[in-house]
Amino acid sequence: MDKLSDYAKGLAKTSLEGAISYSDKIKGLNLDPYTLTDADLDFEVEAIPPISNMDIVIYLVLTNSYYTEKQMKAYKSLTPYKYFEAGFVEKVGVKQVNGYMLLVGKVQPPVQHSMHGREPELHVWIITERDGGICTAHCTCMTKLGEVCNHIAAVLYAVEHVTNLKNSTSCITDIKSTWPVPFQSGLQPVPIRLMDWGPKKSPSIKVDVKPMTNDEMCSLLRKIQDCGYESALMRIVEPFASEIANSSKKTNNLQ
Ligand SMILES: [Zn+2]
Structure with a gap:
């Protein structure tokens, strides 16, 4: 492998087990996805692999036992889908590597109602087959073993959403308007109900009071x-x- 990301090097220092697991995941690619930059990725909707709801169920339920079949019947009420719906999946780029499709995305953490500001964004990558079958995945929220988390699942739902749109419309502009693409400003929109407004304060009302006679x-x-x-x-x-x-x-x- 040419080079490892700082994340992978850090993992080797903190968890040997985690580092071995990470190395196993990326050996098919022969590259560390966290070394890729936006310039290496294709952000066009045409590039994304056709991940279906069935592919997600297989990965989350059968492969990783992250959810039960019963829970998945109400998948829209689960946290990952809520993250996707709330727009936390910031951007997802695609790269073809050694016959695999590599998805690299960023997910904003939910806004914490505290004075500590926003938590850092989570970096997710997912390896799939060309037909959408999900092989493995990783997220920077993982400190040890694991192939799924809420952020990975949220990215999967974002990709599935676009896959469904691609299958139901021929108008690519409609799809692009809903596909997470890189933001240029670094400022990310969040729903108003999730914004940290700080401590509640009464509005100061200034009234001109005339002097008494x-x-x-x-x-x-x-x-x-x-x-x-x-x-x-x-x-x-x-x-x-x-x-x-x-x-x-x-x-x-x-x-
Ligand atoms: Zn995660």
Whole structure:
């Protein structure tokens, strides 16, 4: 193999078992998919292998026992499909290698409602046959053994979605509008309900308050006084100031 990715080298340091498993997965390709860049991949919908729902069921249920047949009957309620529906599958490119179809994709993690910002995106690759049969797969969320995770399954559903569209329409523009393609800006759209809005804060409303007139001030202080209370303002606003001064004198005289 020409070269290994930093991910594969890191795996060798942290988990020998994981590194051996990873090496086994990619030996048919004779390359490490994580060394590929966007320039090495074909992002056109025409390039994707025809992965069907049956291919996904075989891979998730029969090959890897990730889900049971019963769970797969409601696959649209499972997390991977929700990820796909929510648009977390960012982009998927394809490369033909040694007779296999290699899919390389990125999946955004769900937005965490915390102050720690967004988690790093997950890098997924999947090896399939030309007819869509799924051979093996890997994701950067995996630290040890395993050939499936929610992110891999989400990418599979994105590919299956496009396969279905390709089979049902001849208008390639319609398909392209729904196929995850690379974003140029680095900013990824997420549903509003998943955005991290930070701590809730009352909107600050600025209202221009006119200064009180003397009459309004006196009226307010009189109401306060009538209720049996005093205000510090009464010591400087007439006629309250005089009333207080006189009251103090009387008290002193009595003493
Ligand atoms: Zn994953």
